Amino acid sequence: MGIFIKKTKTWKEYMSFSHSTDISQIEERAKEKLMFLSINQDTLNHVRESARILNPYKAEIIHQFYEKLQSVDHLKQIILEHSTIDRLRQTMERYLDQFLHADINHEYIMTRIVIGQVHSRIHLTAEHFISAHHLLIHLMTSILMEKLYQNPHQMMQMVLAVQKLAAYDQQLIVEVYMEETLKSFLFGVSDLLNHTTRLDTTKQLIMSMDKQMEESYSVTAATEQMSASIQEVANHAVRVAEGTDEAVRSADQSKVEIDEALDDISRVGDVYYQVVEQVNQLDNEIGHIQQVVKIIKEIADQTNLLALNASIEAARAGEQGRGFSVVASEVRKLAEHTKEQINQITSNMNSLRHVSAKVIQQIKQTGELVGKTVAGAQHAREVIAQIVSTMKEISHSTSQIAAMTEEQSAVITEITERNSVIHDHSIHTREVAKETAKIIYDLSIKMDEYRNSFFGINVKLNSNDLVRVAKTDHLIWKWKIYNMLLGIQTIDSNQVISYEACRLGKWYYGDLPPFVKENSAYQELEEPHKLVHHYAKIAVENYERGNIHGAEEALNQLEQASDQVIHLLSKLEDNLSKK
Template sequence: MDLKGLQSKFYIAIILSFFIFVPMVLSAFYVESLAILIGILFFGSALFFIVLYMTLKSMLKPMIQMEKATNEVASGNLSFDESGEMGELSQSFDQMVSSIHQLIQKTNGLSDEVTISSDELSLVIKEIRDISDRVTDSIRQISNGSISQTEQAKESLGAMVNLQETISEVSEKVLNLSNVASNASEEAEDGKGYIDQNIDQMAMINESVHKLAKFIEKLNSQTSEIDNIIEVITNISKQTNLLALNASIEAARAGDHGKGFMVVADEVKKLADESEQSANQISSIIHEVNENALQAVDYTKVLTAETDKGTSVANDTSKKLLNIIDSIQHISSEFNTLYELSNTISNHSTNVSELMNQTIQISEENTIEVETVAASSEENLASMEQMQEMSDRLNRHAKDLRLYVSQFDRTKQFKLGLSLPTAYHGWMGALVETTKKETLKHEHMDTLFLTSKNASEQHRDMREFLDADVDAVVILPHDDSVTPLVEEAYSKGIDVLILDRDLNTSKYTVYLGGDNEETGRGSAEVLVDTLKQEKGEVNGRIIEIKGVQAPISDIRRKGFINMIEKYPGIELVASEFGDFDREKAYKVTKRLLKEHHDAEFVYSHDDDMTMGIVRAIRDLGKENEVRILSCAGMKDVYKMIKNHERPKILVSVTYSPTMGATAVDFMTKYLEKKELVGNWTKIDDKKYIIPGIKVTERNIEKHYDPNAKW
């Protein structure tokens, strides 16, 4: 029956009531018997109430059915089929319920998208905040540097003014020195004239001495000749004296006849004696003259040597004076040049002072602008914090909406709570994306897909799952702190699949993850093989960047350590957590490489951290010194391996980013009691492993996909 039928019944009831009450009213005027009147009134009233009852019953029945259907909808049951007497109203109600059901399905999907998107937005805002923090710090440093630069410029300007004054003093002194040098040059020229005159006089003296020496030598020669003559005279006087003696003897023999000849002989003898005496005196005098002449010759030789020496010294003095004059003239020229340069420097320093004044002015203006930018940056940072808070509220409201709306959908066979860390890039971003796509394939499963930025948010999400009475939970823990909630869920009969990061408890249904021990061992094996090939011996220094404080990091480290412990030459010099965060890995690695400058390798627990490690190595200029061992199988890392980029990444052990989708598939089969067959290896009833592959330069072509999203 539709609304028009109800309306017809209502009109018929009114007409019947009219035909019942009109006769009753008329009978009151025409029937005289009170008993008959009472009977008519009683019969009419009874008939009226019977018609009214039947009419109301036929009208209220579909209303009751409507109330029942509305209560079902209110309780969240949208799967019933209500038809029958409601007719078109029932069809309209069914259409409304169907529309509500579709709306709920869309709302579920949209709330899931909003939840994930708001989580991703919150993460993006956090990264932008981090960048803004760094930018703000840089701006503050620039501002401080600008202020410092301004102060230094002012100090430099003061120093430049002092320099100008000093240059002026130097210029003045250089000019004085130039004048002194010019005067010295003139006086040196005058001194050279005197020396030239002295040289001429010395030459004349030398010439006179030479003439005198020749004259004395000639005189000495003449005295020698005189001495020879005197010797002849002496010999003659001796002969004459002998002849006189002989004449006297002959005169004595002659007697008287010889007396006259005797007298002559005596006189001759006297002359001969006198001549001999005179000759002896002359010889004595000549001998003295000769000796004096010889001494004079010696003296003239000494004088000649001294005059020659004096002339040589005078010539040397003249030459040196000429050199001194040339040097003084050169110094004078250099002083003139220095004076010109000092003037030029003074002019330039004046220009520099003007430029420095302009620089100070610009620097002060820049400081004001930088401070303005810094203030704007801080305001922007505050806005980002507000956006962060708004995004967090949106995420919380979206999660609440998703949990609330799920109460109205009872068409699904199972309800699954899915908790993953928030991410929009890297390995974890790929995990979230592929997991979301997998949930859409299972239409009979109502999946409450919640992502969380930290452990405290994941705690709230787990509590929501418990309150929503989910049949199963798939959780990738942030850390061990979620263990009590996992144990509580398991104790309530909720199947719990722990994904990737194992917890220190046995109260869970199953663990599914990559082979973390093989991941560490595989990296160590590649390290050992590389060292053997390059050095012929296994030794090296390694820094380890771990993931988070959870069993996953312990297991990866165990596989790596167990392998390298076989080789004492390999030394692990440092090990710190990077929290699977690219930025933190960058900061930690940069600090550790500075502390351990001789480190040769970095072992990274995750490819996303590896990209931060790469940046740290490049910042320090160690691209050719440090190499990386990594894992996860991220496209950016594969690309570096393929292109032989520096720093060199020796290996990336695959760690499937689709394991979230694998976990959804596994739990679906588990709940449906189907055979547990998939891309996993069973270790025991509670542990399933997804094997990894060592990807190096040798097999990179098989694994690198340039079109991959992760």
């Protein structure tokens, strides 16, 4: 029976290679893959022939395919997060219909491109996609081999055709997947760089630390001056306290002497009151004497009258009465003399009483003064006691002030020392800030180098992608100027790229489609882009001459022009994304 078994050709006969293909409805890039896989119309015809055998098993193929995928937890999780099995079954059915129809045209290729973009977006790895796609090929080739084993040559033609077209699909999908993934990485790095270049607070931090160091230095100088002043106050307070102590001792001694003087004044008052009493007593005695004198006068007058009567009677008696007359005459003379003496005494007594009245009046006035003096002396005693008490309190307060100023001087000295520590920390923080800025800048340069490495890979960028790349290029250039002013980056003015030579310039003045060049945002972009490079060059030249202020002014103008460039690029990006 073996003579009826058909044999296949040798494997080499099935491995035909060609440098051309008769499929012409696609772009040159897609044709290269067809030529490499030796896919031509015959290959497509064999795929179409296989459809007769595979179509009846299409539902089973899809069922087996997703049963296998759901047995892998990672793939099952992706399905649950982004779609459903029913939707995927419908998508797979459309894919198989298009695959078995085997009409390679623009729509066919775009379908595979969309598959690659979707897989990249949902982060299905190329490894899992290739494994799943091979599973699909195995299912189809297994059915073909089972049904065509009796016709080995036809089986080989169909199986190889299915494998070639499947390999072509894989290339298209994986290439797009890799391009989209690489662009995702590229733009991820670009976005990270865009955020990094906005970290322009480093300059503010360094300037703030410079200001803080200046303020710290001023505080140190002020506290040192304050410490000297407080120390001087403390010295004065000590001297005042010492002088106050001496004054208190003198005041205590003076108080003793004043108290003694006040006691003497009080005793003078007592003596005065005794004198007043004695003067009053003298006045009374004068009164009594005047009464006695009055009586004596009356007796003298009576005696004088009796003597006169006696003389008259003696004259009447004649010779007998002569002796009595002499006696009467003598008595009368005595009475007259007594009267004269009494008148003199009365006059003297009146003068004495008049003087006594004056003395009493003066004593009364003196008494009032003495009373006032005694009252004043008593008040003075209280005031002196209050003054001494106050001086003691002042002395105590002055001593406390001296002690407090000594403590304040110590506190100010400690503040000065701590402020000096703060100043040292500020210097360290400034260095750390500058070092951090350098680390950030170095990291951004490494990221930019990593970003630029993507351009060495065969990644196809559309106009929208190029705008995104240009935005990052532009921000990186501004970032370099900014870090130059921080002393982190060194730029030679001769190295400043012209607005035509940078990547944005090359793209802008390159061969662009009309829908880009006709866009208003594109047309407005040229002038601010020129200004960016103009001010960049001015900033570098000023920095080289040591004119930091001029360089900073140029940077400010550069940033204004740069904001306009970024605004227009973003606007252009939005417009292109709608095409």
